[in-house]
Amino acid sequence: xxxxxxxxxxxxxxxxxxxxxxxxxxxxxxxxxxxxxxxxxxxxxxxxxxxxxxxxxxxxxxxxxxxxxxxxxxxxxxxxxxxxxxxxxxxxxxxxxxxxxxxxxxxxxxxxxxxxxxxxxxxxxxxxxxxxxxxxxxxxxxxxxxxxxxxxxxxxxxxxxxxxxxxxxxxxxxxxxxxxxxxxxxxxxxxxxxxxxxxxxxxxxxxxxxxxxxxxxxxxxxxxxxxxxxxxxxxxxxxxxxxxxxxxxxxxxxxxxxxxxxxxxxxxxxxxxxxxxxxxxxxxxxxxxxxxxxxxxxxxxxxxxxxxxxxxxxxxxxxxxxxxxxxxxxxxxxxxxxxxxxxxxxxxxxxxxxxxxxxxxxxxxxxxxxxxxxxxxxxxxxxxxxxxxxxxxxxxxxxxxxxxxxxxxxxxxxxxxxxxxxxxxxxxxxxxxxxxxxxxxxxxxxxxxxxxxxxxxx
Amino acid sequence: xxxxxxxxxxxxxxxxxxxxxxxxxxxxxxxxxxxxxxxxxxxxxxxxxxxxxxxxxxxxxxxxxxxxxxxxxxxxxxxxxxxxxxxxxxxxxxxxxxxxxxxxxxxxxxxxxxxxxxxxxxxxxxxxxxxxxxxxxxxxxxxxxxxxxxxxxxxxxxxxxxxxxxxxxxxxxxxxxxxxxxxxxxxxxxxxxxxxxxxxxxxxxxxxxxxxxxxxxxxxxxxxxxxxxxxxxxxxxxxxxxxxxxxxxxxxxxxxxxxxxxxxxxxxxxxxxxxxxxxxxxxxxxxxxxxxxxxxxxxxxxxxxxxxxxxxxxxxxxxxxxxxxxxxxxxxxxxxxxxxxxxxxxxxxxxxxxxxxxxxxxxxxxxxxxxxxxxxxxxxxxxxxxxxxxxxxxxxxxxxxxxxxxxxxxxxxxxxxxxxxxxxxxxxxxxxxxxxxxxxxxxxxxxxxxxxxxxxxxxxxxxxxxxxxxxxxxxxxxxxxxxx
Numbered sequence: 027x028x029x030x031x032x033x034x035x036x037x038x039x040x041x042x043x044x045x046x047x048x049x050x051x052x053x054x055x056x057x058x059x060x061x062x063x064x065x066x067x068x069x070x071x072x073x074x075x076x077x078x079x080x081x082x083x084x085x086x087x088x089x090x091x092x093x094x095x096x097x098x099x100x101x102x103x104x105x106x107x108x109x110x111x112x113x114x115x116x117x118x119x120x121x122x123x124x125x126x127x128x129x130x131x132x133x134x135x136x137x138x139x140x141x142x143x144x145x146x147x148x149x150x151x152x153x154x155x156x157x158x159x160x161x162x163x164x165x166x167x168x169x170x171x172x173x174x175x176x177x178x179x180x181x182x183x184x185x186x187x188x189x190x191x192x193x194x195x196x197x198x199x200x201x202x203x204x205x206x207x208x209x210x211x212x213x214x215x216x217x218x219x220x221x222x223x224x225x226x227x228x229x230x231x232x233x234x235x236x237x238x239x240x241x242x243x244x245x246x247x248x249x250x251x252x253x254x255x256x257x258x259x260x261x262x263x264x265x266x267x268x269x270x271x272x273x274x275x276x277x278x279x280x281x282x283x284x285x286x287x288x289x290x291x292x293x294x295x296x297x298x299x300x301x302x303x304x305x306x307x308x309x310x311x312x313x314x315x316x317x318x319x320x321x322x323x324x325x326x327x328x329x330x331x332x333x334x335x336x337x338x339x340x341x342x343x344x345x346x347x348x349x350x351x352x353x354x355x356x357x358x359x360x361x362x363x364x365x366x367x368x369x370x371x372x373x374x375x376x377x378x379x380x381x382x383x384x385x386x387x388x389x390x391x392x393x394x395x396x397x398x399x400x401x402x403x404x405x406x407x408x409x410x411x412x413x414x415x416x417x418x419x420x421x422x423x424x425x426x427x428x429x430x431x432x433x434x435x436x437x438x439x440x441x442x443x444x445x446x447x448x449x450x451x452x453x454x455x456x457x458x459x460x461x462x463x464x465x466x467x468x469x470x471x472x473x474x475x476x477x478x479x480x481x482x483x484x
Numbered sequence: 485x486x487x488x489x490x491x492x493x494x495x496x497x498x499x500x501x502x503x504x505x506x507x508x509x510x511x512x513x514x515x516x517x518x519x520x521x522x523x524x525x526x527x528x529x530x531x532x533x534x535x536x537x538x539x540x541x542x543x544x545x546x547x548x549x550x551x552x553x554x555x556x557x558x559x560x561x562x563x564x565x566x567x568x569x570x571x572x573x574x575x576x577x578x579x580x581x582x583x584x585x586x587x588x589x590x591x592x593x594x595x596x597x598x599x600x601x602x603x604x605x606x607x608x609x610x611x612x613x614x615x616x617x618x619x620x621x622x623x624x625x626x627x628x629x630x631x632x633x634x635x636x637x638x639x640x641x642x643x644x645x646x647x648x649x650x651x652x653x654x655x656x657x658x659x660x661x662x663x664x665x666x667x668x669x670x671x672x673x674x675x676x677x678x679x680x681x682x683x684x685x686x687x688x689x690x691x692x693x694x695x696x697x698x699x700x701x702x703x704x705x706x707x708x709x710x711x712x713x714x715x716x717x718x719x720x721x722x723x724x725x726x727x728x729x730x731x732x733x734x735x736x737x738x739x740x741x742x743x744x745x746x747x748x749x750x751x752x753x754x755x756x757x758x759x760x761x762x763x764x765x766x767x768x769x770x771x772x773x774x775x776x777x778x779x780x781x782x783x784x785x786x787x788x789x790x791x792x793x794x795x796x797x798x799x800x801x802x803x804x805x806x807x808x809x810x811x812x813x814x815x816x817x818x819x820x821x822x823x824x825x826x827x828x829x830x831x832x833x834x835x836x837x838x839x840x841x842x843x844x845x846x847x848x849x850x851x852x853x854x855x856x857x858x859x860x861x862x863x864x865x866x867x868x869x870x871x872x873x874x875x876x877x878x879x880x881x882x883x884x885x886x887x888x889x890x891x892x893x894x895x896x897x898x899x900x901x902x903x904x905x906x907x908x909x910x911x912x913x914x915x916x917x918x919x920x921x922x923x924x925x926x927x928x929x930x931x932x933x934x935x936x937x938x939x940x941x942x943x944x945x946x947x948x949x950x951x952x953x954x955x956x957x958x959x960x961x962x963x964x965x966x967x968x
Contacts, residue, residue, distance in 0.1 A: 028827065029569045029760075030839045031918035040846040040919060044862075049838045052845055053740055055709045055862065060746045066739045067611050071829030074573050081823065085582025087597030092585025101810060102588050108505050110542055118556030119549035122570050124763040127562070128886070128896050130947040134551035135765040141494050144964040149531045154963050157766070160623035163810030192810040199784070199806030203637050203668035245525050273517065275527045288810070297578075298598055299588030299811025300623065301768030313961065319766065324957035326949040327942075336957040342626070342662035343901070347671040352626045352662035359764030362545075369494050369541045370504040373530035378507040381517070388520055389512035407521050429594070437589045441799075460511040 099453025151278025159304030162288025173233035216404025243411030252281030272380030293367030317351030393467035563910025566757030599795030614744025617780030628752025628771030717747020739834030866912035
């Protein structure tokens with residue numbers, strides 16, 4: 027019992043003050059028939075030393091991608107996290123505080139949240155940002171729900187096969203309860219088919235949900251897609267890679283009405299998928315439909331500038347079943363990490379990071395496709411991620427060859443796209459060195475020669 | 485002592501040309517950007533972020549941090565939030581490279597340690613709840629509620645039953661009706677009795693074949709264990725409905741009673757409360773759900789399974805509702821919960837609950853003469869006192885007391901919730917506070933109630949700001965910094 031204080035003597039004293047005969051007496055309100063009449067079947071308690079040994083053993087069984095050469099992507103990336111992020115976010119005053127319900131003793135969190143919202147607006151070119159949501163996927167579903175609400179078109183949303191398949195799955199899951207339809211248009215060439223999109227969007231469509239760069243790493247023709255949506259009175263909801271915005275035009279300039287993003291790339295470790303950071307920003311006119319917490323600036327009774335949680339009449343603790351969302355928490359700690367990350371990188375740092383991703387990923391494409399067995403699956407321009415097709419229809423042998431060499435070479439796409447079962451999604455971040463990329467390409471070459479040897483001997 | 489220069493906004497500290505992080509020189513052949521990307525897609529300038537040196541950033545945020553109260557620095561009896569000590573050892577364990585540097589799409593054979601941990605955590609939560617089907621996917625308590633309601637909807641769909649309503653007591657957390665609404669249900673509120681329990685007559689009147697789920701928090705938001713819960717579950721089950729248990733208050737009953745044993749079919753845990761995950765200034769949380777065996781097939785995909793000593797992600801679940809977030813879940817929070825449970829073991833978890841309830845009852849016994857508890861003199865892990873009498877006698881409200889407590893170095897309790905108690909002050913001391921702290925807090929409350937009312941009306945006096953104008957913030961929203 028490492029974290030409680032009460033000694034036996036204190037317990038007796040406290041029970042006396044309460045007027046209770048025993049600890050058990052305090053639970054008299056629970057009918058005996060409902061009590062557990064045995065100890066919980068759990069492992070016996072571990073001391074800190076034993077816990078550390080146990081956890082080191084479990085950790086040792088894993089192969090931590092971030093400690094190897096990680097070319098895995100698909101929404102979670104091995105980007106660099108500056109030491110300042112860990113040092114500051116690890117301060118107990120941030121780490122062990124909670125939602126700023128008492129603004130007088132929460133100005134640190136509130137100001138940091140206000141700064142985060144400003145940074146997200148600067149990054150995306152949007153008017154307003156909330157204080158964050160759970161992750162990129164749940165942010166995507168909140169974005170389409172917002173669009174359905176403000177357009178008063180509650181029945182239909184159009185998206186594309188080039189949007190993260192898990193994000194689409196989440197929306198389908200939410201929609202199954204709501205009598206709404208998610209129409210997915212194809213992306214056979216790796217980007218949204220504009221003809222199919224134009225045919226799918228109609229006067230009932232609340233929005234088009236687009237990802238840019240998309241799940242395959244390719245750039246979409248955002249302005250054309252925005253026009254298709256807006257011509258039919260639909261909105262454009264856009265999921266972006268925040269790192270790409272060091273180089274690419276901001277969604278606000280491209281016609282987006284709502285922007286969401288997986289913010290993990292901004293200073294959060296991969297930690298097997300979460301907790302991450304759901305970024306959500308929109309145009310000013312939608313602010314009262316925006317879900318989640320929002321910090322706002324005001325003054326105190328002595329006219330001093332300060333920050334509070336605001337527009338709370340949108341939220342569940344006030345509006346209950348009429349709220350804009352059921353969300354209660356935000357990802358405060360990861361919004362803070364993103365704010366520290368963006369402040370530490372600044373505009374030049376972000377641009378250089380994006381440029382390194384671009385250059386290194388294109389170098390990787392050249393090196394990998396030097397082997398005849400492998401080709402780029404799609405012709406569209408890519409930012410930091412790309413799809414490689416194995417002309418011999420395998421991919422497993424490349425992955426295992428690479429893993430043996432300490433390289434996590436890519437994510438096989440067959441799980442989500444049966445027609446791309448011969449394809450790998452490969453991400454190259456600013457952390458990857460030329461040596462690592464060459465070693466990756468070497469795995470592809472070696473797989474090629476092994477395959478040809480197998481063919482000859484077969 | 486305060487450094488007000490460093491706590492100017494980041495944007496006001498910015499100087500053109502200043503910079504923090506430096507990136508490596510590109511070690512591959514560099515090509516012009518316009519040779520790789522279409523010109524129309526590329527921005528002329530990088531985004532207009534602030535320009536700061538690394539020491540600026542550190543000093544800025546370090547100074548900001550000192551403007552917060554936190555569990556590490558202050559007693560934080562914020563009812564319903566279980567602000568218990570966040571063990572440092574859990575931070576170290578969750579930060580092991582073998583835990584934190586894992587990519588969500590790594591092959592399973594490279595994740596066996598992580599999958600073992602998650603599998604064991606599923607088993608542990610199933611045992612603590614008495615509900616064997618576990619999904620670790622939901623990202624927060626409210627997300628768990630929504631997920632479970634979708635599970636219920638899928639269950640009824642398969643039975644061919646159309647049920648449109650979810651019942652919630654009037655003392656429920658706001659997330660309950662909000663989650664019901666997002667899951668496509670209509671919410672019907674059930675009244676509470678003056679003793680704070682579910683009004684059985686009202687429940688009977690509202691319970692019919694349209695009711696899919698009754699969502700109950702037990703112990704409830706008043707800190708009372710509703711001893712009618714088995715009867716409630718019987719009634720709802722007889723009508724073919726399901727019971728959802730909002731697990732926000734599990735800190736009171738671990739190892740003492742189990743939701744699965746008192747009639748719940750589904751529940752969520754709040755590992756950031758019950759299992760000590762740090763609250764991070766508003767998140768992350770996690771919201772794993774536990775369900776009965778008959779509802780297990782509908783859980784989101786994937787769950788962790790075991791097959792011949794190998795841990796696997798189970799994807800082939802044809803009845804699954806699908807997915808509620810990307811990737812596996814809020815794993816970092818779950819790793820801390822796992823460490824917490826292992827540190828305590830079965831006896832330790834029971835003692836956590838015993839001491840949480842002891843501390844709450846002790847504090848209640850000390851303050852009840854000035855802050856009466858309308859629902860009685862015993863509680864579970866928290867209690868809801870009312871400042872109604874002080875308001876009538878001295879014009880001192882729950883908000884005044886809350887604000888004045890800040891001056892004395894205590895975080896305020898949750899105020900004005902639940903909505904069923906006038907001038908509510910919801911106090912949850914948790915088991916990780918000493919008797920001395922509880923005594924000092926009680927004595928501070930006594931002292932405050934003896935102070936002139938005017939002093940309280942203007943409180944707090946010692947904080948860097950006091951009584952921000954929230955009306956102005958909402959009427960003229962300023963939600964980001966803009967250059968003057």
